[in-house]
Amino acid sequence: MGRVRTLLREQATSWKLPDEVTDTAVLLLGELMTNAYRHAKVPAGREIWARCILAEDRLRISVTDANDTLPTPRDASPDDESGRGLTLVATLADKWGTEPRPCGIGKTVWFELQAARPAVR
Incomplete structure (x- = not known):
């Protein structure tokens, strides 16, 4: 999980996102990835x-x-000791949802955050 959080933080920095948006996005991405690893018993090769x-x-x-x-x-x-990940997502994200994948195998869980960049001076 650490690698995905690091990559998101690096990308957010290159996009010049506000720190509070970056911190929230990193937290929520960690929750979704943890849920996927913990609960999505996927077949080998997936x-x-x-x-x-x-x-x-x-x-x-x-x-x-x-x-x-x-x-x-x-x-x-x-x-x-667990079970609060999606509640965090629902509370902190501006929008979130789940949907089956169009190909019929699996699902996607997503969230959105307002990410206004600081004004350029």
Whole structure:
């Protein structure tokens, strides 16, 4: 997981995104990747992919895996050691969602953040 977070942080720096947007994006990407590795029991030879797109003032990050089960946030009790990842995504992202992959194998979980760049002086 560390590598994907590092790559996102480097890309966000090259895009000159505000630190708070970068920090939130890195946190949420880590949550989605963790969920994919932990819950998406994928067949051998299948991979988990992350994609980051900056379009105008929106940062969209998606994680795709070969498992068809669409995730939903759950109510974790105070004693649970996990189960809060999608709740974090739902709380911190401007928009998020899940969708089956068009090819029929797997799903994509995505989120968007407002990513207005600082004004150039």
